Amino acid sequence: MATDHQIPASKQQQPGTSAFKLIIYEQENFQGRCHELTGPCNNLLEAGVEKVGSILVLCGPWVGYEQANCKGEQYVFEKGEYPRWDSWTNSRRSDTLVAFRPIKVDSQEHKIVLFENPSFAGKKIEIIDDDVPSFHAHGYQEKVSSVRVQSGTWVGYQYPGYRGFQYLFEKGEYKDNAEFGAQIPQIQSVRRIRDMQWHQRGAFHPVN
Incomplete structure (x- = not known):
């Protein structure tokens, strides 16, 4: 789902919504068009996302990938705000994100x-x-x-x-x-x- 910049007015999880929710903004600092994910996306470009500038995780965790079909470098996102690419990685090899999927956390023990x-x-x-x-x-x-x-x-x-x-x-x-x-x-x-x-x-x- 793509919309113009409207969601930041309410950066809160509403009752009864999905167990996983992530919002992608095409510009840094939660600006520009935004796209909501509640499940896996193997190719953001095919979903109409031109660029990932910042990310808001309302319910997580999630893992993002550098390449389509969940390949390439991995980035873990937990609940919180990621205003620009260096807030989710310091490897500095790439600032590209093309795929996402939720991470199921089903155990209290590790x-x-x-x-x-x-x-x-x-x-x-x-x-x-x-x-x-x-x-x-x-x-x-x-x-x-x-x-x-x-x-x-x-x-x-x-x-x-x-x-x-x-x-x-x-x-x-x-x-x-x-x-x-x-x-x-x-x-x-x-x-x-x-x-x-x-x-x-x-x-x-x-x-x-």
Whole structure:
């Protein structure tokens, strides 16, 4: 759905609306034409969205992709405001968003195991119900080539401090780095994705 700039007058979720709602603005700072999503969109261009300048997430979380059909670099969006592209990424490789889909968060518990080598071999780091801004600080300095998510939904980052490329991990197994969308097997921080059902804040706010 595309409209002219009318929605910002009410940046509030109304009772009875969809469990997932995201509004895309074609210009920065929530200006210009806006487009509402309540479900997956594999190609924003085909849906009439010319450019993503800013994003308002009323109900989430969501994951956005650099390429159509949910391919390319990934960006995780939780409930909140994203006034320009550098508010949702600091990898600085691309400011393009072409596809979106909701992320289902169906567990209050979180457990993830990250392995040095493909097919769940080599050294490993196991994380239970915690966010880890630096693997090095926990004594793990190896690469991450495969991942097993036993519960919860997670996002991994290329560098410490939740920086660099983002990788979404939903419940299941990822036998090599290509399966979670990484060109190289490098993850150095990871955090849980939580929503209002399980966590009162329902959003992640990095500390500068």
